[in-house]
Structures are given as structure tokens and as C-alpha cells.
Amino acid sequence: MKAKDTLLYLDGVSVSFDGFRAINNLSLVLQSGEMRAIIGPNGAGKTTMMDIITGKTKPDTGDVYFNGTVDLTGHDEAEIAMLGIGRKFQKPTVFESHTVEDNLMLALAGPRSAFSALFHRQSQAEADHILEILYTIRLFEKRHWLAANLSHGQKQWLEIGMLLAQDPKLLLVDEPVAGMTDAETAETAKLLRDIARTRSVIVVEHDMHFVRELDVKVTCLHEGSVLAEGSLDHVSNDQRVIEVYLGR
């Protein structure tokens, strides 16, 4: 397959840390507008894969292309973020000493230079956009709260909201429902499906119930490479997947 016409294209990617092959000849293709769920046991390389896509880790070998032509291995985190790749961490990572509103303000797409930030004045359009996101992530009432005072689930949502504000083409979402209540999990699945209508999303998740709710193509990673790929039913019936991951 060619990198052209794809949103994200990983081919033959390998990376080792101190002799441990975290990613081993991994190939993965994501089409524009697609949502993909990534599953796999601990240590399968899910988070390392995200590190490679977002520029935190450089692969030893292999190609990583975004939008068909942009070689991501030649860019750092900030540049890749500006290209349009947003990332949600496994542990909710928000700016705890800022208000919910300011968290979104900082994430909002726009110039990122220090000088423009020093003299930045919030425009009406920006304020409206923040308001819109506050409604989407259901934190409007808490917009003046310090993020530190939010519940775990609310922090997860705030972080998703920050990704929306960033307006990326591709969202990488690492375990969005970890530590959420069932009600919150269902809401999050709905939220992600809404988001996937306008952009591409990769979700890493352990919660099979949640993956089923997403109802998208699934890739199972194992020991740094793809073990199986297809619909959830196809993947969860794969003998090797059952052996290494699902168990029983």
C-alpha cells in the first residue's frame, strides 16, 4: 500500500529501548475520517506507538507519514501538534492550577509564539468557540473551577475538550474511560463518535465493552506488531488474540 491518500501511514516501524523491542516491524494505515480502536495486552507497544506518531520517540527504522506526504520522524512534538495531531494521555493531564476555561483557551488553535502570547487578546470568536466546547464536554457550569478540583472523569473530558479546541485532523486517545463510571463511559463513547464524524481518531482502550460501543475497526497489537485487524467480532474470535490477550 502507498502512503498517498492515507491520513496516517506506518510501515516497518521498529524501536528498541536498551535492547527491548517495544515496536517490532509495525505497519498500520489509517484513512482520513476513520476511527480505529487499538487493543492489546500490557507492553504490546500501544503507548510507544503513540509516542512515535507524536514525535516523543524517534523510530530506529521504518516510515511514518502523515497526510500522505509529511514525514513525522523529522519533526518534534510541538511541530507535529501544529500539523494537526492531538494526543490525550492515559493519565488525565490538564493544567491543574488553571480554570477549566483557561485550559481550553490555552489549547485553542492559533499562533503559538511567545511574543504573540504576551500580547494576546481573546477575540469574540475564540470566546464563542470555548463556550461551544464547554457545552460539548458538559463542563459549562464548572468553567470557572480550577481543573484540580474536577473529578477524574471530568478531567478526562476536559482533556478531550482541549483536543477539540486544538482542532486536530487526527486525535490519539489513550484509555479515555479508565477510571470512569459506566454512565460516564457511555457518554464518552458517544462523544468520541461525535468527534469522529469530522476527524480521524485512534483510541487505545482495554475496556472491551467500550470498544464494542465505539463500533469501529479494531487492531490488536502484541509484542510491538499487529496481531489481528478487522471488526471486533473478527478480532475477538481470532485464536491468537484469544491466546495472548483475551484469555480463556
Add this chain to the structure above:
Amino acid sequence: MITQWLFTHVDRRGAFAIALLVAIAFFVPVLNLLVPETSALHVPTYLVSLLGKYLTYALLAVALDLVWGFCGILSLGHGAFFALGGYAMGMYLMRQIGPRGVYANPVLPDFMVFLNWKELPWFWYGFDNFWFAALMVVLVPGILAFGFGWLAFRSRVTGVYLSIITQALTYALLLAFFRNDMGFGGNNGLTDFKDILGFNVQAGTTRSALFAATALFLALAVFLASFIIRSKLGKVLVGVRDAESRMRFLGYRVERYKLFVWTISAMLAGIAGALYVPQVGIINPSEFEPANSIEAVIWVAVGGRGTIIGPILGAVLVNFGKTYFTAAFPEIWLFALGALFILVTLFLPKGILGLYGSWQARRATRAALKDDDAQPPLVKQSSRLVPAPEPQAAE
């Protein structure tokens, strides 16, 4: 109109501090110069200089707080920038001595004549001009900080490693300035100053003017720091302090933001040093002592880091304590300082001002919680078909 403009960039506390500083810049000299010495309200000249010295320390503390309190960069070498600013001012003051030195050389400072130097080293050129020296007061610390920060932040040196290399920086400068061939007076440093801008540095009026200048510069620094912190840039800095990688993944070039505030901070420290030197009458390599930089960290911690006013309070209070203790019980001062730092770290992690701030925040949160129709959290049933996931770092 001016007050309105001020208020958009400074919070109430900052505006109060600025007003207070402008007031004392006016009243302390008045009480020194115009009130007769017999009056109870008279402020003696030695006290004017002492207060002036405290305020230069306060300015250093504000500079340090800007990087440590708001951006999480713990510098254990800010005394280096302070001392460099001081040396730049000291060089100007040395050149003003002219032929009145012990050796009466119209160009060479005494220590150079003593070392048998025949001509002025190139890096002393221009320092006979006040404005050139004033420029160097900010440029020398600024350029050093820029170069140092550019290398350190680009290589993503953070946390304790950065603190250690800032310490190494000031220690290296200490050793360098001790050397006679450096051309900065070696061990003795620069002293015996006579004039500043044509006025006798010993005169009461000059001392009052220096005090007023210090208070006004401190007010300016409070304004500048508030302006930075309340801008979007300031919010980015606090974000870097709290979650640096989140900032990177949002597309911010964290190292450039750090470099900006680090350089500004070094320049402010340089100004503090330049105001310090004419008021104490000497600058020597001991100002580069790592212990000085650590003391500055203590002022900020005691006053409350991450607040602009706290460090001023901390610097003035700790130094007042130092003046008192070193006179009354000279042998226990260092123990008192150590105990203070331990007590503040244990019981007042946010300093004096932070205590007040957290009390206010608690009240605000309680009020907010009352308004919020709190829902009982739903218990999550296990819907996992999978082996136990990575342990979640639940807050």
C-alpha cells in the same frame, strides 16, 4: 485612565504593592531629608541604605519567583546575574573615581595600578559612561542567561539537574572573579566609590535618591511580572510548570517560553545587583557564593512562590531577621535560617502569602460546591474482559 489601564494588567494585591512602593519611594526620603533629626519620625540615613538594600534583595526575589514560582525552574544560581549587574555598575563607579584614587591614575583603577597594568583592558572601555554601564547591567546577565538557557532548555535539562548546573554556573563565576588577571579587582572586588552621576555616593541625598530609585524599580518589576503572568504567556508558563509535556503536545515550543522568562528574570536580577552596589559601597566575588543564591530561594519560599508580592515580603522579613540576629546572636543566625527553611517547607509549603491565598481559595471552593448540585458518584461495575490494566494513577 492610568489607574484603569494599570488594573487590567495587575491584580488588587499587585496594585496595592505598587502604590505602597511608590509611596515609600517618596516618603522615606522625605522623612530622612526634611524631618529634623531630633524628631521621632526622622529616618536615619543608615536605615535608608539598609531598607534600600532589602528592596534590591526583594527585586532579586521577584526575578527568581518569575522563573521558579511560575515556571517551575528552580535556579540556585540567580545570585550570579545579580552579581554581574552589580559588577557592571561597580565598573562605572570605579571609572568615576578618576584621579582621586590612592595612586591618582586618571584612567586606571587603583587595583590595576597596583598590579602594574599599563592600560585599561578592552572590556573596561565605555564604562565611564553611565548609560553604557546601565545597558551592560541588563545586557551582560541577559546574554549569559540567554546562552545558558538556550543550551539547557533545548536539551530539555529540567528539575534538579538544571538546579545543579545553575549552581555550577555561579560557582564557576565565583572562581573566575577571584582571579586577579580577570581584571575585576580579584578577591577585593571593586570599592572606594566616590560619585554616581556626579553626586557623592556617601551623601544623604544620594542615598535617599538611590533608595527611591530602588523602590520605583521594584514597583516597575511588580508591574512587569504581573503583566507577564496575567497574559496568555503567563498562563503558558504556569502550564509548563504543571504539565510540561501537555504543553508540548498542544504545540507550544516550551523551551522558547522558558528562555523568554529566564532571560527577563536574569535582567531583573542584574538591575537589582546594580542598585545594590552603590548602596552597600562594594562588590566582590563573594556575591557569587552559591549560598547567596540559595538564600534568595529561601526568601521566595518564605514569602510564597507563585505570588508576586510574597517574595518581596519574604526578602524583607528574612533580611530584617538576618540584620537583627547577626547583631544580637551572631552565632545562631545560620541555624535560624536553616530552621526557618525547614519550618516553611514543612508547614507553609506556599509561604506566608500562600497561606492566605489557600484560605481564600478554600472559601471560594466551598461556596462553589454549595452551588453545585452534587451527584453521588456511580459505582463502576467491572466490564473488563481483560487482564488487569496498567495501574491508573488516580488523583
